[in-house]
Amino acid sequence: MLINCVVYQNGTKLADIPVSEISDYICRPDAFVWVALQDATPEELEEMQHEFSLHELAVEDARHGHQRPKIEEYGASLFSVLHLVERSTDKPGELHVGEVDVFTGKNYVLSVRNRSNKGFLGVRERCEREPELLRHGSGFVLYALMDAVVDRYFPILDDLETELELIEKEIFTPGAARKNIERLYELKGSVMILKHAVAPLLEGASKLYGGRVPQICSGVQDYFRDVVDHLSRINALIENMRDTIGTAIQVNLAMVTIxxxxxxxxxxxxxxxxxxxxxxxxxxxxxxxxxxxxxxxxxxxxxxxxxxxxxxxxxxxxxxxxxx
Missing domain, CATH: 1.20.58.340 (Magnesium transport protein CorA, transmembrane region)
Structure with missing residues (x-):
């Protein structure tokens, strides 16, 4: 499903355009087209592949979905896979993992969101409020999307830390050890879901600043470094939580033995x-x-x-x- 298709020039929104007119604007040197899709059909992906000349391997990954977070170069373009970690609406307390695939070229950005109801309209509004930064083109849009995804990890991490603290307070409650172990293993599974979203993305995002970086990201390296700093912080907190959960499980097993x-x-x-x-x-x-x-x-x-x-x-x- 097409969410929106907008052309920008010199950091300013020019117009909402139909898909059929994309090729008329991506040829302009100071313009780029930003298209957002949700749960795209194979036909829609094929149409976008034709309009933007997307690499067939990247399109195949987006078509199949369920990819590991990554950032890959295909010539002068980038293909990014980001995991969207959200609270499940069907099963309270569990985490649901969606995905957004981002195709980024010199004159275009295509985001394909799958298995997630939380969109990126706020990201578009933020970019449009900062025309000086949006003037950097598609590279800044890629940063804004990555930054929005990473920022959504922090509330999830805070919820997991709160849950862990509650379990720790009940460790020495008589008769609660077995139940605590079950809760700890469920919490460990949620932490691993977040770990699988963060660690590979940290590895990929580290290639977007410092040394040889893709031409698309050459003007916004400092912003990608900020994303990497956030990912590094989240990754460190996750590792601390894993250690704490392991210790808590051992203590609860000791309580069961006692x-x-x-x-x-x-x-x-x-x-x-x-x-x-x-x-x-x-x-x-x-x-x-x-x-x-x-x-x-x-x-x-x-x-x-x-x-x-x-x-x-x-x-x-x-x-x-x-x-x-």
């Missing part, structure tokens, strides 16, 4: 108490007319009293030792 040992001690204590009863009963047989002496009148009450006293003494000792 709770199981408490149960074992209680079982051992009760088994010891009943063993005393069994020992007395085994010695005296408990089948005579009077016990513990064969004809003693008070033998049976004395046997019962001794069992009760012995068991009570053991119970008191185990209670004092916190086994019961």
């Amino acid at each position: 709770e199981e040992s408490e149960v074992t001690k209680k079982l051992a204590a009760w088994a010891s108490i009943f063993a005393v009863c069994t020992a007395f009963a085994g010695i005296w047989g408990m089948n005579f007319e009077a016990m513990p002496e064969l004809k003693w009148r008070y033998g049976y009450p004395m046997a019962i009293s001794m069992i009760v006293v012995a068991c009570s003494l053991l119970y008191w000792r185990f209670k004092r030792a916190r086994w019961l």
Whole structure:
């Protein structure tokens, strides 16, 4: 689906144009066309490939989707794949991963957004409010799109850190260890989703400033360096979270072991108490007319009293030792 197709000249919006007129404007030296598609059909991609002379391998990646984040050069053009990490609307607490593929040439920018309902109209408005920067052309638009995607990672990361803090507060709550481990593993999965979106993009974006950079990005290298700084910060926070989650899982496993040992001690204590009863009963047989002496009148009450006293003494000792 076509979202918009706009031509800009010297950093200023010139007009909204139909797709059929794209070829009339990309030939102008100071103009570029910015097209945005959502969940593009193969026919739409084929049409854009014809209008912008896109590389067939890049178009194939965009057609199939589910690509690893990357930035690739095809001659004088760039093909970028960015992951859109969002909160799932169907399953609260889970993360949904969309994708935006960006084709960038000297006189054009084509963004193809897939599996995401959150658009980039705010990015277009931001660029149009800064004509001095938009004058840099398609390279600045690529930066603005990347910056918007990276900025959306921060709220997700904050939510994950908040969830981790809540779990850490419940680590030493009796009986909560097993549930905490399940929550930690779910959190670990969400962190890995964000990691898979950030780490490859950090590697690709590092090629857009310093040293030999694509001609498209030559005037906006400082802006791409800012994106890389943000990605590096997010990546470092993710690594810290992974370490913390690993430590929290180990602590919770230790708590499970401690709770199981408490149960074992209680079982051992009760088994010891009943063993005393069994020992007395085994010695005296408990089948005579009077016990513990064969004809003693008070033998049976004395046997019962001794069992009760012995068991009570053991119970008191185990209670004092916190086994019961």
